[in-house]
Amino acid sequence: MADITLDQAKTEVAALRKQLDEWAEAYYSKDAPEVEDNVYDQKYNRLLELEKDFPELVTPDSITQRVGGKIDTKFTKVAHPIPMLSMGDVFSKEELREFDQRIQKQVGHPVAYNVELKIDGLSLSLEYQNGRLMRASTRGNGQVGEDVTANARFIRDIPQTLPKPLTIEVRGECYMSKEAFAKLNAERDENGKEVFANPRNAAAGSLRQLDAKVTKKRDLSTFIYTWVNPPEGITSQHQAIEEMHKLGFHTNQTGRKLETLDEIFDFIDEYTAKRDSLPYCIDGIVLKVDDLGIEQELGSTVKVPRWEIAYKFPPEEQETVVRDIEWTV
Numbered sequence: 001m002a003d004i005t006l007d008q009a010k011t012e013v014a015a016l017r018k019q020l021d022e023w024a025e026a027y028y029s030k031d032a033p034e035v036e037d038n039v040y041d042q043k044y045n046r047l048l049e050l051e052k053d054f055p056e057l058v059t060p061d062s063i064t065q066r067v068g069g070k071i072d073t074k075f076t077k078v079a080h081p082i083p084m085l086s087m088g089d090v091f092s093k094e095e096l097r098e099f100d101q102r103i104q105k106q107v108g109h110p111v112a113y114n115v116e117l118k119i120d121g122l123s124l125s126l127e128y129q130n131g132r133l134m135r136a137s138t139r140g141n142g143q144v145g146e147d148v149t150a151n152a153r154f155i156r157d158i159p160q161t162l163p164k165p166l167t168i169e170v171r172g173e174c175y176m177s178k179e180a181f182a183k184l185n186a187e188r189d190e191n192g193k194e195v196f197a198n199p200r201n202a203a204a205g206s207l208r209q210l211d212a213k214v215t216k217k218r219d220l221s222t223f224i225y226t227w228v229n230p231p232e233g234i235t236s237q238h239q240a241i242e243e244m245h246k247l248g249f250h251t252n253q254t255g256r257k258l259e260t261l262d263e264i265f266d267f268i269d270e271y272t273a274k275r276d277s278l279p280y281c282i283d284g285i286v287l288k289v290d291d292l293g294i295e296q297e298l299g300s301t302v303k304v305p306r307w308e309i310a311y312k313f314p315p316e317e318q319e320t321v322v323r324d325i326e327w328t329v
């Protein structure tokens, strides 16, 4: 229990929400973060802690109760009947152990996890009708996103047509490789334009463009990891990824179905070591209950699925960051 009074907590909670809302606005709407993620995460976790100790202070508009992004009114809105949620996160192996214990307690037995890299980009939904790409949209506020179909048509690894006439929705991460990011920033620097803070913001700023020709010039990629309402016969997360791969989606092939925490901790250690040498940025490791039936059973809170969690890497060496202020079109 926090060692402060309700009045003190009220004041601190109000200040934290104001600060976090400002940072979230810069990060999600302007694609130009004002602080490093770990600074944001620390304040966010303090807010979570206070709301846990003083539940009477929880309000639906708190950043802990909603997905962070806002929709830019310049874009056509796209409703997400199945919300695009955020993800809970932990910062230590001990907290992962607690997550696993909670799952086991709820499910009544040990479960296997599909363990995946957490790609540092922005979520993207792709909708196909009869095998043709009809619509692409951002996560937005989780319920409603932004229509970026014209932009997605210029992302080379997104199939415009599928080998079968399927009507499906898949979701994944749109990202910019380290190489494409370095090249883009070098060009911008040469042309006297401000450079992007990091590949995540470069990806978001390049996808969320009203003029798709700008997106065309940027070298964006995707990793697709979710099949929304997959057909019967697909019963696990790893199987869904395999099937999406066969359909021509760009999927990340490093994911593994793992049964024990020791194996999961080894995977974390392996990718903590390999992280810098990967051609794209990752900011953690995601554990997803592999069995889709159990996922359904566990469900979600208003903000995060209960069946998945991100283990976030400790912050990297701080770098001097120059922000891009020309994110709009």
Ligand code: NAD
Pocket (backbone or CB within 6 Å): 023, 024, 027, 028, 033, 034, 035, 036, 037, 038, 040, 041, 067, 068, 085, 086, 087, 089, 116, 117, 118, 119, 120, 121, 122, 123, 124, 139, 172, 173, 225, 286, 310
């Ligand atoms: P998040 O980005 O931490 O996690 C959820 C997202 O992870 C999903 O929406 C998806 O897009 C992505 N993801 C990547 N790989 C995935 C995979 N394999 N499987 C499933 N999803 C995958 O959550 P969020 O709500 O988008 O953002 C919160 C985080 O953003 C904070 O923890 C903070 O680090 C950062 N943030 C930073 C600032 C800042 O000012 N620096 C401001 C706001 C938010």
